[in-house]
Amino acid sequence: xxxxxxxxxxxxxxxxxxxxxxxxxxxxxxxxxxxxxxxxxxxxxxxxxxxxxxxxxxxxxxxxxxxxxxxxxxxxxxxxxxxxxxxxxxxxxxxxxxxxxxxxxxxxxxxxxxxxxxxxxxxxxxxxxxxxxxxxxxxxxxxxxxxxxxxxxxxxxxx
Amino acid sequence: xxxxxxxxxxxxxxxxxxxxxxxxxxxxxxxxxxxxxxxxxxxxxxxxxxxxxxxxxxxxxxxxxxxxxxxxxxxxxxxxxxxxxxxxxxxxxxxxxxxxxxxxxxxxxxxxxxxxxxxxxxxxx
Numbered sequence: 246x247x248x249x250x251x252x253x254x255x256x257x258x259x260x261x262x263x264x265x266x267x268x269x270x271x272x273x274x275x276x277x278x279x280x281x282x283x284x285x286x287x288x289x290x291x292x293x294x295x296x297x298x299x300x301x302x303x304x305x306x307x308x309x310x311x312x313x314x315x316x317x318x319x320x321x322x323x324x325x326x327x328x329x330x331x332x333x334x335x336x337x338x339x340x341x342x343x344x345x346x347x348x349x350x351x352x353x354x355x356x357x358x359x360x361x362x363x364x365x366x367x368x369x370x371x372x373x374x375x376x377x378x379x380x381x382x383x384x385x386x387x388x389x390x391x392x393x394x395x396x397x398x399x400x401x402x403x404x
Numbered sequence: 405x406x407x408x409x410x411x412x413x414x415x416x417x418x419x420x421x422x423x424x425x426x427x428x429x430x431x432x433x434x435x436x437x438x439x440x441x442x443x444x445x446x447x448x449x450x451x452x453x454x455x456x457x458x459x460x461x462x463x464x465x466x467x468x469x470x471x472x473x474x475x476x477x478x479x480x481x482x483x484x485x486x487x488x489x490x491x492x493x494x495x496x497x498x499x500x501x502x503x504x505x506x507x508x509x510x511x512x513x514x515x516x517x518x519x520x521x522x523x524x525x526x527x528x529x
Contacts, residue, residue: 302448309449315498322502323521342509349506 257368264365268358269387275355276391278348281328288317293385299359300380310356318349329399359384437461 279292295313298306320326327336328344362380371379439461447454473481505520516523 298448298450302446302453305446305448305453308445308447312495315495315502318502319498322506323524325519325521338509338514339512342506346503346506346510349503 261365261368264358265362265383268355268362269383271351271354271358272384272387273391273394275348275351276388277395278328278351278391279388280392280395282321282326282348283329293388295356296359296384296388297381299356300362300377300384303363304360307356307360310360311353314349314352314356317352318345321345321348355384437464 279289291313295306295310299310322345325341326345327341359380362383363376366376366379439459441458441460443456443458445456447456508515
């Protein structure tokens with residue numbers, strides 16, 4: 246790991262920091278979204294597997310990850326999936342479609358940001374194993390935080 | 405076009421006219437012209453890794469290959485290409501249909517009564 250010596254190095258460090266904060270927040274909101282839709286453990290396992298693949302292969306994993314996301318969106322559309330607080334009879338189609346599109350955009354953003362995380366980590370000059378561990382740790386911690394935040398929020402609203 | 409390009413064009417045209425130029429005989433130092441479309445990317449599928457190349461450009465290639473592709477290899481190549489194109493087509497069509505359907509629903513445009521899945525169920529059964 247190298248510390249910044251020049252002004253340009255410091256700027257790239259700041260850029261990387263902003264990139265990873267944005268990635269963490271987007272992944273956190275995706276975790277909240279998946280919890281709201283009460284997805285099955287199988288889908289959670291698949292999503293975690295896709296994050297592993299993205300952290301390992303980088304941009305070469307964009308195509309399989311996008312296919313996974315597309316398959317999830319098709320399943321959600323076909324089963325008329327709704328976020329937990331909404332009831333199937335009193336929700337209008339616009340809200341249902343908007344919430345699905347929102348989840349799709351969040352998933353796509355996380356995939357692209359994870360795929361290009363290596364480029365943002367370049368200024369740190371880490372070894373490939375360290376890059377993998379950092380990316381997996383960051384995305385899993387964000388998803389986990391999202392799950393916890395949504396659970397806490399829904400518990401507070403019920404009380 | 406610089407002198408080296410002109411010479412290279414002249415040599416290739418001259419040799420092609422005589423039917424002499426073959427893939428394997430080309431000079432490795434011959435300049436590569438930029439293509440109209442040049443897309444290259446990798447696809448990692450955990451167990452194996454593929455690369456995808458899509459190029460479009462003026463056809464200045466020699467028609468002779470350094471090796472002959474026939475029999476099972478040719479059949480396998482054709483089958484793999486068809487499956488790959490069908491898979492890509494299905495994924496892109498699925499993306500377009502679903503995004504348009506969700507956008508339409510979000511804008512409150514109702515073309516048919518009921519939900520999309522109700523129309524697909526009889527087809528799947």
